[in-house]
Amino acid sequence: MRLRTPVLATVAALLVTSVAALGLTISYDAACPTTAPSAATASTIKAYRYSCYGSPTVLQMRDVGRPTPADSEVLVKIHAVSINPLDWHYMRGKPYLMRISSGIGAPTNHKIGSDFAGTIEAVGAAVTRFKIGDRVFGSGDGTFAEFSTMNEGDAIAMMPDSATFEQAAAVGIAAVTALQAVRDKGKVKAGQRVLINGASGGVGSFAVQIAKSYGAHVTGVASGRNIALVKSFGADSVIDYTKDDFTKGTQRYDVIIDLVSNHSVRAVAGVMPPSGICVIVGGTNDNRWIGPGIQSLEAMIVAPFVTPTFVSMLASTNQQELEVLRDLMQAGKVTSAIDRRYPMAELPAAVEYLEKGRARGKVIVNVVPSQ
Ligand SMILES: NC(=O)c1ccc[n+]([C@@H]2O[C@H](COP(=O)([O-])OP(=O)(O)OC[C@H]3O[C@@H](n4cnc5c(N)ncnc54)[C@H](OP(=O)(O)O)[C@@H]3O)[C@@H](O)[C@H]2O)c1
Structure with a gap:
């Protein structure tokens, strides 16, 4: 027993030192090298x-x-x-x-x-x-x-x-992400109520249009200055996040595409039916170690204890998705x-x-x- 305490303390000290060393190594920024400009030529x-x-x-x-x-x-x-x-x-x-x-x-x-x-x-x-x-x-x-x-x-x-x-x-990335979030992860169907949190940005602008093209009723979340813009993407209604918190409202959403991830999993689950799906795409959390991934981590831990499904996603750009998007653009459904x-x-x-x-x-x- 007397032996075990110093051994455990040594192991703990080694572990802490290793984690600190790993942290210092991974966060180290090398100095910018000075590069002499090369001359422009025909090649x-x-x-x-x-x-x-x-x-x-x-x-x-x-x-x-x-x-x-x-x-x-x-x-x-x-x-x-x-x-x-x-x-x-x-x-x-x-x-x-x-x-x-x-x-x-x-x-x-x-x-x-x-x-x-x-x-x-x-x-x-x-x-x-x-x-x-x-x-x-x-x-x-x-x-x-x-x-x-x-x-x-x-x-x-x-x-x-x-x-x-x-x-x-x-x-490219924004529209393919929106397509995979709405179609593959959110499994959006005609008539469903879909909420896009972060509807005015790059991914959001496509997600609203794609969800509409699937026949969903779409609510966008944006600031007051972007309400008209999000409506121009086809959103049926827009919540001004500077005035209202969608997780405190009475409306329920079958699918939530979350590009901001600024609410707790429990709060989001509160406005979804048990069959609902929340797709965690991105976030504003600037945690320097894992960034928006922190929300995905929370979802992984809390998800087993709430009834709607929470899924995180990493988009994968490929030729097939670009062709789907080209067809949607040619049909006038996405711009x-x-x-x-x-x-x-x-x-x-x-x-x-x-x-x-x-x-x-x-x-x-x-x-x-x-x-
Ligand atoms: N998982 C993946 O594979 C994947 C792929 C692409 C992108 N992403 C991530 O998805 C997120 C969105 O990407 P993006 O290209 O759309 O970014 P973006 O264009 O930079 O998004 C900017 C928009 O976010 C809005 N916004 C900021 N805070 C908000 C809030 N609290 N509520 C609602 N809207 C808010 C801003 O509107 P206001 O100025 O009015 O606030 C702005 O219009 C990013 O975190 C990105 O890293 C993930």
Whole structure:
């Protein structure tokens, strides 16, 4: 017994020291290296790169080698891109947990940017789905650039015929997330009452329209300044969160798509029938270790004790979903709501704006001026 106490104390001390060391390592920000500007030549393109985590100033427009498509790849000339919270999460390396894959101390992948719209500039020898000149949109890797390569089977599809490059660039992550939340996780059916918490942002603007296209009665939650905007997406009613708390009302919702996660699981469960489904998509919690994931953690712990189903989701962009969204856009059921437009040289300002969390719809950067 006398032996056990010092052994336990040693194990506990070792555990605390290891956790502290892991914490210090994972939250460490390496200094930004100074990169000498390389000269622009016929074989270089402009592209954003970042070599350290931090504010939007870490995003540097550089002259880099023009990419060449491999056999199964296409080379896309990027016309417009849109900004997502994912971009500033990568830029900041926060929540820290993501650094396990994005790089400890500094990013391992110096490219940045996902959503794009553009034209096929070149195709690899084995490409069958696309040809030079096709207007395409989707989500890639390192699209904050004049050109980007991607596999023809990746998240890239033909643009809706009547869409502009700006409208198509807005779709990517936000609309695919909205589609998977409403259709797959929320299993929304005609006639159901659906509430979208955070209806005025990028994902919310698409989620309202997609839920309406499934025949649901949609309530959006937004601030007073965005009520008219959310109604313009097709919402049947809008709750001004600065005046009313939807978890304190008498209305019940079959499905809640939660993009803000600013209420407890118990409070949300209180406005849902036992058969209800709450889809936790994102949140405003800026916990630096796990960020909005803290709400998913709460749901995991509390969910077994409440009757509605709580599910967390991580969207996965792919060609099939882009084609569904293209069809919805061509049928006039979904359109992109564009808040602000920036030129390529001001991309860091666009990221800075989105990071404030006040965007109304999507934020676009035009890589090719005047679309
Ligand atoms: N799980 C996934 O796979 C996945 C995929 C994409 C996005 N996400 C996450 O989903 C969330 C939404 O993404 P997003 O692209 O739509 O972000 P966003 O465009 O930056 O959202 C901004 C909008 O949120 C609204 N908002 C802020 N606080 C609110 C509140 N308390 N109640 C209601 N609305 C509020 C803002 O309106 P006001 O200015 O009026 O407050 C603004 O219009 C983010 O947390 C993002 O990281 C998750």
